[in-house]
Amino acid sequence: MWLLAGAAVLAQSVRGRVTDVTTGANLPGVSIVVVGTTTGTTTNGQGEYTLRLDPGSYTLRVSFIGYQTETVPVQVTAGTTATVNVSLRESLASLNEVVVVGSRSTQSRTSTETVAPVDVIQSRDLQATGQVDLTQQINFVAPSFNSSRQTIADGTDHIDPATIRGLGPDQVLVLLNGKRRHNQALININGTIGRGSVGTDLNAIPATAIERIEVLRDGAASQYGSDAIAGVINLRLKERPGTTVNAQLGQQYAGDGRVAQVGVNHGFKIGNEGFLSLTGEFRHRGATNRVGDYTGPVYVNWNVGRATGETDAAYVARRRTLYDQDQALIRQNNFNLSNNMQIGNSQVDNIGFFLNSRIPISAKAGFYASGGINYRKGKAAGFYRYPFQTAQVIAPLYPNGFLPNIESTINDQSLLVGVNGESNGWRWDISNVFGGNSFRFDVTNSNNASQFAQGASAQTSFYAGTLSFYQNTADASVAKDFGSQIGLKSFNVAFGATYRYDMYRIKAGEEASYRNFAPDAIPSRIGGSQVFPGYQPANAVNANRNVAGAYVDIETDINENLLLNTAGRYENYSDFGGNFAGKLAARYKFTDAFSVRGTISNGFRAPSLHQRHFSAVSTVFVSTGQSVEPRQTGTFRNDSPIAQAFGVPSLTAERSVNYSVGITSRPVSNMSITIDAYQIDIRDRIIYSNQFSRGTSGAGLIVANILNGAGQQDVNAAQFFSNAVNTRTRGIDVVIATSPRLNRGTLDLTLAANVNETRIVGAIQRPTNLPSDAVFGNFLFNRQDSARLTSAQPRSKISLNMNYRLNKFGAVLRFTRFGEVLTLDPANPLLDERFSPKLVTDFNVSYRILPTVNLTLGANNILDVYPDKLSKNLYPTPERFGAAVLDNSSFGRFVYSRAATQFGFNGGYYFLNVSASF
Incomplete structure (x- = not known):
């Protein structure tokens, strides 16, 4: 008005x-x-x-x-x-916003007018979640997006994997101001969501710097290149003048996980058209711990196997004797069985600075720049090393064992510069963006067990190496609308070229972090820093590649009702060859209140440099179906002689075919409805294999011979990256938004849902030189790996958001239902777990205490809901010493699953937030 x-x-x-x-x-x-x-x-x-x-x-x-x-x-x-x-007046739940991602047309289109579904998330929506990390903010406002914090997962404890439509973190492309954002340095190799993938570290971007987020839920490789199989997330930085401040204090109901955050953004006008926007943000997140009571051996290992020829009675009696000895030592040393691990969020301190600017250089041209730096320190724990584990613990140094820590140092930086403008109706853009991410590992409160001769003076802290990834992308594009010249409402033609240079590095850790100083010691001792052995000189790598690409994109309004879009893109990679992707999309508007849209496209995702060149030796805790035991496991490069000896082929691109069809409707002026169904077929998905273990016969003997021949006598098992499986994902997205007009206040209602199912189709491609082995099984891709792809993320997420404002008062009530998840044990079906759907409720109230200052008090997960507890806790007790060992919770320490998490297991969180605009 x-x-x-x-x-x-x-x-x-x-x-x-x-x-x-x-x-x-x-x-x-x-x-x-x-x-x-x-x-x-x-x-x-x-x-x-x-x-x-x-x-x-x-x-x-x-x-x-x-x-x-x-x-x-x-x-x-x-x-x-x-x-x-x-x-x-605020617009209808952001559905009337003009979107940028997914189209290069000069025609302004809202998210209900585009040929593919796009979510538009405003900064106020992010802030209203009560979350401080960007991944968690998006998680509670975009149902197709999933991100849960991981625990006891090495580096993945410090970077949250994020996915769209239940696919992998590396199958979604992230843009910043419409330009490709670099990937993280860390590759997820532990048993988490996105195992074997390389995502983008969204938490390196201050949420305070974000004006809005556009989530394109459709395959877009033909428009934006590799990685855009599941969709695209475009982050738009703030441009407005003035100052905004946002600060929050909070903690979990349980009393831990304290959060302190403050972000400041200030925008300057430069002339009539230019601007400079600066942002600084600091976040502290305290650790949380939801560990259970430990029931396993501490000083004496009573969880032993049956000796040859041993009778049932003798076996039970021997175990009971050992158990009694262990219990006596536990009491004597006052060992704490209730709090000897940290299972929950890692501790993280995060500070970042960002800028965004545009300066006119003529009436029809301008210079723009954006970028920032981010510094993060994290601390997370691993598995406790108990005194009975003599191969891992130096007794004089740690007579009661120790809990080792991984301390991360993550540096992230980027800079985009470009010029754009218009000449004779042609819109042109030339830009270059450089970005990089590094991840340094330090291990503390640990030991290298092979230094046992040094006793209590042995080393306890280790530098374990650094991963880094850098990317430089240059692009040029032009576009022009020829619609008026050929008698159409619009006929936009865009084409361009890109050149990208990728660099990936692994720096070795210090010698003591990886070396075994006593390889012939009896009893045997494991070398390297416990919890995370350092990268060895043999793992060090300095790899790079060049990527050249070109695309054409045509979008036309044939008439007032029919919109067509087609795009094609070719990219050539210096390390494995070329790929072509194409797309055809249409929208037909029957009336102003109802439209039908659909797309069909093929796409690709090039193997990352990380997947091609990563190698390491690490301690992996593996479920054998009877217990959880540590193994020294080597990850060998895809092009290494060891991989070739196993018969693992060279990596090639994942290829996809995407189909979608949907409707958009405005049945009344203040309501919008979008419903989109989709199918995504992906072949040659790159997976991180399971362990190929040593043995004395069959495939196990082949593994032993290959490892011994390569001088890897200390390695118990081998792993690789391989194009091994094909998948099909089907699902549906629904968004219904309305803003009923009230007499005095404003109420925004949004119901959004995503339901999806991923299945593995076709045969699993095994290494050609390993026979099928009934004893050792299919270690390339086992039952657990299959569940991680198909059922470890919620198959549905439904949210109902209500935002009410009246004068100085506001209130937000959000219900989010996380669907069922399932985990499968790699070897024993009796240890499979199913976790039922859960409803999480968030509520906050706000009051504008001054014209420029708003105060918000609220709680996330206000009813303190937790996921289902693990149920397969059949670990041995004195009453069951004759029974098989079934332990899905590592002797009671894991109360909740770490293999599949719907929304974390930290419980309720309350907070106080203060925001101001000047």
Whole structure:
């Protein structure tokens, strides 16, 4: 709505203030444009603006992200000045927002008008979640997006894997201001969601710097290149002038996991059209711990196997004797069985700075830049090393065992620079973005057991090496709409070229972090730092590759009803060859209230440099179906002689075919409905194999001979990356949003849901030189690996969000239902687990205590809901010493599953948030 000093404004100078119609708050950064001209301005930090115009009749268009656009007629005459105050109303749950991702057309389209589904998430929606990490904020506002924090997973404890539509973290492409964002340095090789994949570290971007997020839920490799199989996440940085401050304090109901966060963004105007936006943010997240009581051996290992020829009675008696000895030592040393591990969130301190800028260099061209740096320190624990584990513990140094820590140092940086403009109707853009991520491992409170001769003076802290990944991407593009020339509403043609240079490095750790100083010791001792053996000189790598690509994209409104889009892209990789991707999409509008849309495309994901060149030796805890035991496991490069001896072929690209069909509807003016069904077929998915273990016969003997021949006598098992499986994912996305008009307040209602199912189709491709082995099984891809791809993420997520505002008061109530998840044991079906759906409730209330300051008090998971507990805790007790050992919780320490997590297991969290805009 708008308010004028009369029926028309007679002025040579026009000035005024723009406010929120509901709260009355000033709105900085609002765009005021004189329709039909290049004249315009934006409001300052107090929501004020000034325009100087020649005499004449004009129309002002007042627009702001998240609000309905208003137009104001103005008659300008000489010698007068008048005030035009404008009040804007928030738009319908962001569904009326013009989107950028997914189209290169000059035509403005909202998310209900695009050929593919796009979620638009505003910064206020992110803040309303009460979360501080960007991945968790998106997790609670975008049902197709999933991200859960991991535990006891080495480096993955410090970087949250994030997925779309139940696929892998490396099958979603992240853009920042429309440009490709670099991947993280860490490759997920533990038993977590996204095992074997390389994602993008979203938490390296301050949430305070984000204006909005666009989530394209469709295959887009033909438009944006490799990785965009499941979709694209485009992060748009803030541009508005003024200052915003956001601060939060909170903690879990259990009393741990304390959070402190403060973010500041300040925007400067540069001339009439330019801006500079600066952001700084600090986040502290304390560790959480939901460990259970330990029931296993501590000082004496009573969990032993039956001796040859031993009778049942003798076996039970021997185990009971050992158990009694262990219990006596536990009491004597006052060993704490209730709190000897840390199972939960890692501790993280995160500080980041970002900038976003645009400076006009002519009437039709401008220079732009964005980028930032992020520094993160993390600390997470591994498995406790108990005194009876003499191969891993130096007794004089740690007589009661020890809990080792992995301390991470993560550095992330990026810089985008570019120029764009318009010449003779051609829009052009030239840019270059450089980015990098490094992950340093330090191990503390540990030992190298092969240094046992040093006793209590043995080393306890180790530098274990550094991973790093850097990427430089240059691109140039042009586009022009020929619609008026050929008699169509629009006929936009865009084409461009890109050149990318990728670099991946592994730096070895210090010698003591990986070396076995006593390989012939009796009893045997494991070399290297416990919890995370350092990268060895043989693992060090400095790899790179070049990627050249070109694309063409055509989008046309054939008439008022039919919209067509087609795109094609070819990319050539210096390390494995080329790939072509194409897309055809259409939308038909039957009426203003109902449209049908659909797409068909093929896509690809190139193997990452990490997957091609990563290698390491690590201690992996493996379920044997009877117990959880540590193994020294080697990951060998895909092109290594060992991989070739196993018959593992060279990596090639994953290839996909995407189908989607959907409807969009506006049955009434204040309601939007989108329903989209999809199928994604992926062949040659790259997986991280399970362990090929040593043995004395069959495949096990082949493994032993290969490892011994390569000088890997200390390695118990081998792993590789391989194109091994094909999958089919089917699902449906539903978003229903409405803003019923109330007498005094404003209520936004959004119901959103994603339901999906992934199945493995076809045969699993085994290494050609290993026979099928009934004893050792299919270690390339076992039952546990299959479940991790198909059922470890919720197959459904449904959220109902209610946001009410009345004058200075506001309230948000959110219900999120996380669907069922399932885990399969690699060897024993009796240890399979099924975890039922759970409903998580978030609630907060806010009050604007000053015109520029808002106070929010709330709780996430207000009812303190936890996932189902593990049920297969059949570990031995004195009453069951004759029974088989069935332990899915590692002798009671794991109360909740770490292999499949719906929303974490930290319980309720309450917080106080203060935000201000100046």
